[in-house]
Amino acid sequence: MFQLAANITFLFAERPFLERFEAAKAAGFDCVECHWPYEHPVEDIAAALERSLVRLTGINTPPGDTPPGDTQAGELGLAAVPGREEEFQRGFDLALSYAKALGVRMIHVMAGNVSEEARDGAFDTFVANLRIAADKVGSSGITLLIEPLNTIDRPTYFLTSVEQAVEVLDAVGSERIKLLFDIYHVQLQQGNIVNRLERYWNRIGHIQIAAVPDRGEPDTGEINYSYVMQRLVMKDYRGLVAAEYQPRDTTEAGMSWAWQYGLGRTGNPE
Known part of the structure; x- marks a missing residue:
C-alpha cells in the first residue's frame, strides 16, 4: 500500500516553514517533502524533524534566479x-x-x-548534467527525479511530457534517475493518466496529486482519484503519493479526502 506525504511548500503554508513539520505530523503525515529548503540551515531543519518525528523525503534542486520567498516565479532550475x-x-x-x-x-x-x-541544445545539456549528477549520487541510495510540467502554468519549462521525460531517461541510462509523475501536470498537459501510469510504470519513482483544474484538494474536479488510487493499489505501488496542492481554505480544513487513503489523525483539525 502506498503512503501519503505532505508537500509543505504548499500545505500548512500559513505557518513559518520550520513549524510545518509538526503541523504535518498533527494532521497524520509521517513523511513530508518541500521545494527549496536552502534558506534554512541544515541544523535547524534537522531539529524540526527531530521534534516532529516526521521524515523529509524529497527536495528540489535550487531554482536559479527566483525572488526570495516566491515559489511561483523564476527559472525553476538550471539542469537543461x-x-x-x-x-x-x-x-x-x-x-x-x-x-x-x-x-x-x-x-x-x-x-x-x-x-x-x-x-536545440537543451536536451543534450539536460542529459549531460544528469549523468554527472547521477555519478555524484553514487551508492548513497538517493534517487534523482525529473518531472514534466504543464505549459499552461509553466509555458517555457523545458520538460513538458511524460514521453519526453522517458526519452531523457533513456539517453542518460542510469537506474538512479526516475520519473516524477505529477498527476495534476500530466492531466492538464496530456490526459490519459491511468494508461500512462501503466505504460511507464517501471520508470516511475514518485507520484504527486492535486485536483484539476484548480490544483486544490484531490477530492473534486475532473480526475476520479478514487479510481486512480485503486489502480495504484492493484499495481502494488509501495512508494509515496505526495499531496502537492494549494488548499482552498486552511490545510487542516480540507484534509478529509486523505482519510480514505489511510492517513491517521494525531491532532484535531482546525
Whole structure:
C-alpha cells in the first residue's frame, strides 16, 4: 500500500516553514517533502524533524534566479539550460549536501525555463548534467527525479511530457534517475493518466496529486482519484503519493479526502 506525504511548500503554508513539520505530523503525515529548503540551515531543519518525528523525503534542486520567498516565479532550475552548467552543478552539490545530512532519499532535478533559441541544445545539456549528477549520487541510495510540467502554468519549462521525460531517461541510462509523475501536470498537459501510469510504470519513482483544474484538494474536479488510487493499489505501488496542492481554505480544513487513503489523525483539525 502506498503512503501519503505532505508537500509543505504548499500545505500548512500559513505557518513559518520550520513549524510545518509538526503541523504535518498533527494532521497524520509521517513523511513530508518541500521545494527549496536552502534558506534554512541544515541544523535547524534537522531539529524540526527531530521534534516532529516526521521524515523529509524529497527536495528540489535550487531554482536559479527566483525572488526570495516566491515559489511561483523564476527559472525553476538550471539542469537543461545551456551555458549554466557550472551554476547547475554548484546548486546540485548544495542539494546533495542537504539530502545526505537530512536523510532525504529523493532529489527532484529541475530542468528549468529554456528560451526558444536555446532549445536545440537543451536536451543534450539536460542529459549531460544528469549523468554527472547521477555519478555524484553514487551508492548513497538517493534517487534523482525529473518531472514534466504543464505549459499552461509553466509555458517555457523545458520538460513538458511524460514521453519526453522517458526519452531523457533513456539517453542518460542510469537506474538512479526516475520519473516524477505529477498527476495534476500530466492531466492538464496530456490526459490519459491511468494508461500512462501503466505504460511507464517501471520508470516511475514518485507520484504527486492535486485536483484539476484548480490544483486544490484531490477530492473534486475532473480526475476520479478514487479510481486512480485503486489502480495504484492493484499495481502494488509501495512508494509515496505526495499531496502537492494549494488548499482552498486552511490545510487542516480540507484534509478529509486523505482519510480514505489511510492517513491517521494525531491532532484535531482546525
